[in-house]
Amino acid sequence: MNNWNNLIERLLYMTGKHEAAPAWALTMKLSEEVGELSEIMLHELGHLHHKDKEWKDTPIEEVADIMNVVLGLLAVHYPDKTPEELSRELLVAMIKKGNKYGRIIGAAPDILI
Numbered sequence: 001m002n003n004w005n006n007l008i009e010r011l012l013y014m015t016g017k018h019e020a021a022p023a024w025a026l027t028m029k030l031s032e033e034v035g036e037l038s039e040i041m042l043h044e045l046g047h048l049h050h051k052d053k054e055w056k057d058t059p060i061e062e063v064a065d066i067m068n069v070v071l072g073l074l075a076v077h078y079p080d081k082t083p084e085e086l087s088r089e090l091l092v093a094m095i096k097k098g099n100k101y102g103r104i105i106g107a108a109p110d111i112l113i
């Protein structure tokens, strides 16, 4: 198991065991985090001049927030699945959806194997 897979499973385990928010609230939290990513991207692309604030998180950190909330959402929504099962199903779905995305953008068909 590589470090990335190990991290995903540990995050799923952590959120499945400790996240107290229900799945609907995490879905709303996801929207909040996407909004934060949108805001920092607009700022970095030269917009939002009217906002006088300290930009504390980078786009990469906002994406990490999004991914953490998504993993928590999955762990809470599927309490009967183990972190290993969820991680494996997510990997399969990422490859399936990644291949679909690749076809749309014209990537080589075997790029994800």
Ligand SMILES: [Mg+2]
Binding pocket: 033, 036, 057, 061, 062, 065
């Ligand atoms: Mg955030």
